[in-house]
Amino acid sequence: MPQRQYEVLIIGSGASGGWVAKELTERDLSVLMLEAGPPRIPTRDFTEHIWPYQLKFRGFGDQQRLLKNQPVQRLCYACDEYSHQFFVNDHENPYTFPPDKPFLWIRGRQIGGKTFCWARESYRFSDNEFKPRDGFGEDWPISYKDLEPYYDLVEDFIGVSASREGLPQMPDGKFLPPMNLSCGGLEARKVIEKKFGWRVMPDRVANLTVPHRGRPACHYCDQCQRGCHTASYFNSPSVTLPAAFRTGKLTIVSDAVVSDVLMSPDGRAQGVHYIDRKTHEHREARAKVIVVAAGALESTRILLNSKSSLHPHGVGNSEGVLGHYLMDHFTIEGAGGSMPALRSSKREPVGRPCGFLIPKYVNASGTPDRNSNFLRGYRFDGDGSQELYGHAFLLPELGDAWRKRVREEIPYYFSIEAQGECLPRAENFVTLDPNKKDAWGIPALHINAAYGENEKAMARGMRDHLSQILDAMNLASPTPPSKELSMFGKNIHECGTARMGTDPKKSVVDGNCKVHDARNVFVTDGAVFTTQGCYEPTLTIMAISARAGERIAQSFRRGEL
Ligand SMILES: Cc1cc2nc3c(=O)[nH]c(=O)nc-3n(C[C@H](O)[C@H](O)[C@H](O)COP(=O)(O)OP(=O)(O)OC[C@H]3O[C@@H](n4cnc5c(N)ncnc54)[C@H](O)[C@@H]3O)c2cc1C
Numbered sequence: 264m265p266q267r268q269y270e271v272l273i274i275g276s277g278a279s280g281g282w283v284a285k286e287l288t289e290r291d292l293s294v295l296m297l298e299a300g301p302p303r304i305p306t307r308d309f310t311e312h313i314w315p316y317q318l319k320f321r322g323f324g325d326q327q328r329l330l331k332n333q334p335v336q337r338l339c340y341a342c343d344e345y346s347h348q349f350f351v352n353d354h355e356n357p358y359t360f361p362p363d364k365p366f367l368w369i370r371g372r373q374i375g376g377k378t379f380c381w382a383r384e385s386y387r388f389s390d391n392e393f394k395p396r397d398g399f400g401e402d403w404p405i406s407y408k409d410l411e412p413y414y415d416l417v418e419d420f421i422g423v424s425a426s427r428e429g430l431p432q433m434p435d436g437k438f439l440p441p442m443n444l445s446c447g448g449l450e451a452r453k454v455i456e457k458k459f460g461w462r463v464m465p466d467r468v469a470n471l472t473v474p475h476r477g478r479p480a481c482h483y484c485d486q487c488q489r490g491c492h493t494a495s496y497f498n499s500p501s502v503t504l505p506a507a508f509r510t511g512k513l514t515i516v517s518d519a520v521v522s523d524v525l526m527s528p529d530g531r532a533q534g535v536h537y538i539d540r541k542t543h544e545h546r547e548a549r550a551k552v553i554v555v556a557a558g559a560l561e562s563t564r565i566l567l568n569s570k571s572s573l574h575p576h577g578v579g580n581s582e583g584v585l586g587h588y589l590m591d592h593f594t595i596e597g598a599g600g601s602m603p604a605l606r607s608s609k610r611e612p613v614g615r616p617c618g619f620l621i622p623k624y625v626n627a628s629g630t631p632d633r634n635s636n637f638l639r640g641y642r643f644d645g646d647g648s649q650e651l652y653g654h655a656f657l658l659p660e661l662g663d664a665w666r667k668r669v670r671e672e673i674p675y676y677f678s679i680e681a682q683g684e685c686l687p688r689a690e691n692f693v694t695l696d697p698n699k700k701d702a703w704g705i706p707a708l709h710i711n712a713a714y715g716e717n718e719k720a721m722a723r724g725m726r727d728h729l730s731q732i733l734d735a736m737n738l739a740s741p742t743p744p745s746k747e748l749s750m751f752g753k754n755i756h757e758c759g760t761a762r763m764g765t766d767p768k769k770s771v772v773d774g775n776c777k778v779h780d781a782r783n784v785f786v787t788d789g790a791v792f793t794t795q796g797c798y799e800p801t802l803t804i805m806a807i808s809a810r811a812g813e814r815i816a817q818s819f820r821r822g823e824l
């Protein structure tokens with residue numbers, strides 16, 4: 264039987280793939296989506312309502328099993344006894360790095376990708392990010408105005424709870440009502456706004472504070488990284504993929520590990536070569552257009568591995584740019600202390616899955632805060648909250664005396680961290696490792712990245728400000744901000760390596776996400792970021808994906824693909 268040729272084939276079903284699928288199928292194109300991982304089943308895989316006493320290791324996790332199967336993934340705060348199923352097996356999915364440049368690569372391989380366990384923080388970029396204009400690197404070929412309608416579309420569809428602040432450096436959007444700040448957050452707002460003149464606002468998060476488009480509001484169990492039976496936060500299997508399925512135009516094949524894009528001798532993509540995750544059988548799938556949306560580094564890996572006579576170094580790599588300009592945010596963490604005035608015997612209502620954010624001020628246009636020791640800037644996030652379990656573990660008494668103290672002296676902690684922008688530099692790059700392969704025989708990625716002088720100078724500015732904030736908050740037993748920058752990759756906001764631009768000699772894709780050197784191949788995830796800003800990338804990934812989906816459908820109908 265001849266193999267069916269779809270109009271579009273999408274690799275990956277996470278934040279990016281979900282949006283491209285929705286936009287294409289709603290424009291009546293037939294779409295095949297190949298996803299490397301299995302589907303997740305809520306009754307088996309979601310654990311947000313399970314209590315520690317229902318787990319074998321009481322929530323502390325089976326350390327031996329984690330160490331054996333997920334020695335890298337377990338270093339992510341969200342990969343524990345409750346939610347390790349959302350993260351990859353490190354032995355099946357190896358990668359390498361130079362001994363002096365460690366990289367933490369956290370991945371989720373399933374229908375939905377990392378959107379099951381993400382922290383849902385959703386901020387728009389502004390032209391501070393799209394057009395930095397400070398003499399370093401390249402601008403994006405698109406501006407905030409180009410992306411604004413797609414931010415509107417995405418926020419309106421997925422539901423983002425946020426306050427309207429009217430700040431030029433972090434545009435407002437189509438928001439659901441914000442969550443409240445905690446008592447500690449309100450105190451931080453009072454102190455920090457007075458001392459620095461900076462806005463302290465609730466995090467903007469893709470959680471529903473009211474029912475929205477058929478999904479119920481959040482019931483504030485505050486365990487989102489474990490799944491959500493009521494679909495009250497955004498993940499692609501609950502939101503974008505059902506919309507695409509409703510059109511009748513989407514087919515998903517799970518457990519399909521794509522190895523490479525199949526190119527014809529005239530330079531057109533014809534389909535992809537993939538391997539069944541469970542049986543290891545090799546297969547091919549055909550389509551007129553290929554969209555690579557496998558998560559920034561996985562997308563670049565597939566492109567690098569797609570070698571043919573016209574593309575001997577991989578699709579998109581005619582000028583040797585593919586793989587370069589890798590970025591990930593760095594954080595300065597650990598700053599905090601206790602707030603004695605908020606010690607209480609009354610429980611604060613719990614379960615608010617958001618803290619507070621202080622947007623970027625330093626070196627942001629429209630603000631007076633400047634630091635000429637480095638380019639670009641940083642933002643802060645933190646929270647104030649009661650500490651019940653840690654407090655109970657640490658108290659020395661036993662029996663009734665212990666119970667009395669646990670109940671009557673609930674301590675209140677404040678914590679804050681800063682997250683800074685990483686410059687896009689050619690010397691931070693990925694290649695295929697010539698010696699290492701994954702469980703399906705596909706070359707593993709070699710990741711060669713380190714923070715440079717600009718990030719180190721920015722970290723000094725971040726630490727200074729964190730110390731000043733701790734002083735102003737007048738905390739008891741304060742802990743200072745960490746001396747070290749977080750490890751590259753640790754923030755799981757990896758971006759770049761197939762960047763967007765107008766000049767094919769300096770970039771891999773154009774402003775519509777089309778690969779410069781292949782007529783019918785698109786990349787739509789964080790790989791295409793030209794700069795990273797200091798804000799979380801996923802809302803921007805989704806807006807770019809929605810825009811690319813619309814553009815692909817238009818080009819397809821015009822017969823250009
Ligand atoms: C703990 C955690 C917290 C986070 N918090 C935030 C946050 O607050 N805000 C924010 O903006 N971002 C956050 N992120 C990052 C966010 O999850 C990602 O930016 C987002 O999921 C990227 O979407 P994507 O579609 O590009 O990739 P993914 O969601 O990773 O989806 C890619 C999909 O492609 C599939 N795939 C990969 N390789 C292949 C292959 N060879 N063949 C077939 N399929 C393949 C994968 O299995 C996966 O399903 C967080 C991530 C984690 C893990």
Ligand code: SF4
Nearest residue numbers: 481482484485487491
């Ligand atoms: S806090 Fe809200 S969104 Fe998160 S898992 Fe619980 S109900 Fe779902």
